[in-house]
Amino acid sequence: MRGGGAVNVDGFGAGWYRTGYSAPVRYRRAVPMWTDLGFAAVAQVTSSGAVLAAVRSATVGMPVMDTACAPFADGPWLFSHNGKLPGWPGSAEPLARTLPPAELYTLDAPTDSALLWAMVRHRLRAGFTLADAITEVVLAAAGAVPGARLNFLLTDGATVAASAWTHSLSVRLSGGVLSVCSEPTDAGAGWQAVADRHLVVADRSTFDIRPLPIETAEPIKTADPVETAAPIETVEPIKTAETP
Numbered sequence: 001m002r003g004g005g006a007v008n009v010d011g012f013g014a015g016w017y018r019t020g021y022s023a024p025v026r027y028r029r030a031v032p033m034w035t036d037l038g039f040a041a042v043a044q045v046t047s048s049g050a051v052l053a054a055v056r057s058a059t060v061g062m063p064v065m066d067t068a069c070a071p072f073a074d075g076p077w078l079f080s081h082n083g084k085l086p087g088w089p090g091s092a093e094p095l096a097r098t099l100p101p102a103e104l105y106t107l108d109a110p111t112d113s114a115l116l117w118a119m120v121r122h123r124l125r126a127g128f129t130l131a132d133a134i135t136e137v138v139l140a141a142a143g144a145v146p147g148a149r150l151n152f153l154l155t156d157g158a159t160v161a162a163s164a165w166t167h168s169l170s171v172r173l174s175g176g177v178l179s180v181c182s183e184p185t186d187a188g189a190g191w192q193a194v195a196d197r198h199l200v201v202a203d204r205s206t207f208d209i210r211p212l213p214i215e216t217a218e219p220i221k222t223a224d225p226v227e228t229a230a231p232i233e234t235v236e237p238i239k240t241a242e243t244p
Contacts, residue, residue: 008032008055011069014039015078016048017157022076024052024157028069049204050157052078059084059112068109072117076156077124082167082182083149085112085141094144095119116141120154130154130161131201135212138163153180162200163212169194171207178202 013028029036033055054070062068070080085092092115096104103122107114116137123133138150142165150165162169162180172179172190180200184191194200194209201208 008057010058010064011056011066012036012039012054013056013069013071014051014053015071015073016046016051018048022157024071024073024076024078026071026073026078028066028071030056030064030066030069050155052080052153052155054080054082054153059088062088062111063109065109068111068114070113072108072114072121074121074124077121077130078155078157079117079120080153081113081116082151082153083165085116085145086147087145088112091145095141098140116150116152120152130156130159131199134161134163135199138165138212139214151182158203160200160202160207162194162202164194164196164198164200165212166196169198169200171200171202171209173202173205173207176204178204178207180207 009032011028011030012033013026015024015026017024027039027042029039033039052071056069058064058068071078073079085095089110089112092112096115099118099122103118104115107118119137119140120133123136124130128136134152134154138152141148141150148165149167150163151167151169152161152163154161160178160180162171168183170179170181170184170191170193172184172188172192174188174190179185180202192209195211197212197214199210199212201210
């Protein structure tokens with residue numbers, strides 16, 4: 001994409017929605033996409049009105065494992081992150097402190113993308129819209145980690161929200177099919193490049209590109225402190241039965 005010769009060999013994944021079901025199905029493997037024969041067989045007998053797919057080139061030092069591959073999922077949502085948090089994991093400590101401990105315990109993998117997904121997921125569960133959840137996390141991460149690359153892609157199967165932050169992003173609506181991609185998937189007409197620091201909000205028939213409200217970013221807030229447990233009362237030692 002940028003002439004650097006990067007090859008996405010560290011895994012891939014796809015998630016799609018079935019008619020009559022709110023939760024999506026996922027297929028994720030930590031192998032080069034072209035070495036996997038199972039997904040091709042599944043794809044031949046699968047159709048869907050909404051699909052989110054991703055390939056992975058792992059940041060040095062991060063694990064190569066199935067659960068580190070996008071898409072990440074919870075309830076009706078699918079999420080992917082294209083980019084990285086420089087200085088991981090130390091640089092992400094201010095972000096991790098904004099989440100309740102339970103959110104950190106349930107990370108899919110010890111990676112920056114999984115942490116960013118947990119932050120987005122936390123907001124979705126709190127009732128944020130897709131666009132607002134992405135916007136808030138992008139601004140928080142950019143403010144906490146200089147040089148962060150934060151292209152997010154989020155969908156619930158009917159609506160799509162995507163951010164362009166340092167990486168490229170393109171969108172096309174053609175023949176009733178909406179595509180939001182890191183780069184055009186073909187040489188056909190209709191692709192529109194999304195400017196840096198912008199957000200895409202789309203449904204099946206329309207899309208809107210708007211600037212991210214950088215000037216409205218607020219300082220990072222930590223999660224509410226965990227209540228201190230009551231002191232444990234002194235426990236008496238267990239007594240053995242007396243020998244008759």
